[in-house]
Amino acid sequence: MFDKILIANRGEIALRILRACKELGISTVAVHSTADADAMHVRLADESVCIGPPPSKDSYLNIPALLAACEITGADAVHPGYGFLSENARFAEILSDHNLHFIGPKAEHIRLMGDKIEAKKTAKRLGIPVVPGSDGAVTPDQDAMAIAKAIGFPVLVKAAAGGGGRGMKVAHTEADLQLALTTAANEAKSAFGDASVYLEKYLQKPRHIEIQVLGDGRGGAIHLGERDCSLQRRHQKVWEEGPSPVLDVASRAKIGNTVAKAMQELKYIGVGTIEFLYEDGEFYFIEMNTRIQVEHPVTEMITGIDLVLEQIRIAAGGDLPMTQDQVTINGHSIECRVNAENPVSFRPSPGKIQQYHPPGGLGVRIDSAVYQGYVIPPYYDSLVGKLIVHGKSRVECLMRLRRALDEMVVDGIETTLPLFRALVREPAIIDGDYHIHWLEQYLAGQKAD
Template structure:
């Protein structure tokens, strides 16, 4: 096991990793920008190191500063959390070159799955169903129109690198295609430094279903069921739940076994999430995230398995926590991402939290680094925290979520709490009858439908 772990992140995920380290008896090092000097993970870590000014490129993305922090403190491993350097294959390689352990997958798997085109080819080779689309990047020399016609309109133009909805455009008709290619390529170049794009079939009303996997890097791998992440705004997840309201036990077992077998064949190490669009009973691979996910607590609540703790254990050469047959999904869980944003316009609302009261009670969990008088800085993601609720059934979970949302207080800044208080009372949400475009349609429906 590792002796000391440097947590190369901030906010709630840094605090989450710190808690897992404490339960394993591992010493912790918090790194922080000058803007995060008073952050909760900095206060609770065994040691802390300031790694630069507020801009991420000068602090949390500053690899030399992180290496220096490891050397100063004697850390022997680095946990990247999510975002920042968590899916940077070169960072993992640089750590290895300095005899430091990267708590995550092998660099070749990070690089492979970070390229959306190669990831799709790999998924197809491993027997994972994929969305119909181009075989590779579509460039000026290719007949994009012929490829799009073969796929069938509407088509989705997607950046080969990156994600988060950037470099992604829909071409509903032939007349839209050239503009979509140009716009997506320009966005991709600006955001990721790579203008390469490819084409996929655009599904009309799919669900977004993701399968959680865990591998030991030696050919052992299991899946831990699915999460339904279909409530999205601009391709950003807002609400996640598990199990999905639309999957049968048979469908779950089949796609889960397919994903676990693929990870065994890859000799995948650590946690990962294989993401699909699901429509008319069919799964279509879209990408794999080679890191811990923001929504991992949903899986933890229904399986009882601490994913961050197990992520650390397998990175240190440990065995998987159980066999596939020993995993039983218990009840239902829902996570709401509470952000410091206007609930209608989604304009960021950084500032001081003057009153803070997290909800409590049976089955209620808050993953947050916020506290009263904490200042949400304007430089980073606007998340205040994640509210996760568990119940024996989905109906009980929704009832408990409604109560927890009404109980939660975050004053001094605007948050998305009013949005969730409205959503949890919507018939479509209560019935589980929604898809990846549902929330944007809801928000566009007018003031009577907005919180």
């Protein structure tokens, strides 16, 4: 086991990792920018190191500063959390070159799955169903038009090195395709330094369903069920739940076993998530995230498995916590991402939290690093915290979530709490009858009213 882990992140995920380390008896090092000097993970860690000024590029993305922090404190492993350097293959390689353990997958797997075109090819080779589309990058010429016609309009133009909805455009007709290709390529170049784009069939009303996997790097891998992440705004997840309201035991086992088998063949190590679009009973691979997900607590609540703890334990050479037939799905869980944003315009709302009261009670969990008097800085993401609830059934879970949302208080800044209080009372949400475009259509209707 590791002696000391440096947590190369901030906010709620840094605190989440710190808690897992403490339960394993591992010393912790918190790093922080000058803007995060009063952060909760800094206060609770065994040691802390300031690694630079507020901009991420000068602090949380500053690899030399992180290496120096490891050397100063004697840390022997680094946990990257999510975001920042968590899917940076070069960072993993640099740590290895300095005899430091990267708590995550092999660099080759990060690099492979970070390239959306290669990831799709790999998924196809491993027997994972994929969305019909181009076999590789396309250019704004007749080749792209021919592929689009073969797939059938509408088509989706996507950045090969992209994510988070950037470099992604829909072409509904042949006349739309040229502009979509050019715009997506320009966005991709600006955001990722790579203008490569590819084509996929655009599904009309799919669900976004992801399978959580855990591998030991030696050919052992299991799946831990699915999460339904279909409630999104601008391709960003807002509400996640598991199990999905639209999957049954047989379909869950089929896609889960397919993914687990693929990860066994890949000899994947650590946690990972295979993301799909699901429509008319069919799964279509989107991408793989080679890190812990923001929404991982949903899986923890329904399986009883501490994913971050297992991530650390496996990185240190441990075995999988159980076999596939020992994995059980118990009850239902929902997570709401409470952001410091205006609930209508979604304009960021940094500032000081004047009053803070997290909800409690059976089956209620808050993953947050804020406290009363904490100032949410304007430099990073606007996540205040994640409200996660669990119930014996989806009905019980929804009622518990409604109660917890009404109980939660975050004053002094604007938050998205009012949005969730409305959503949990919407008939379509109660019935589980929604898709990836539902929330944006709902929000457009609210503005029109």
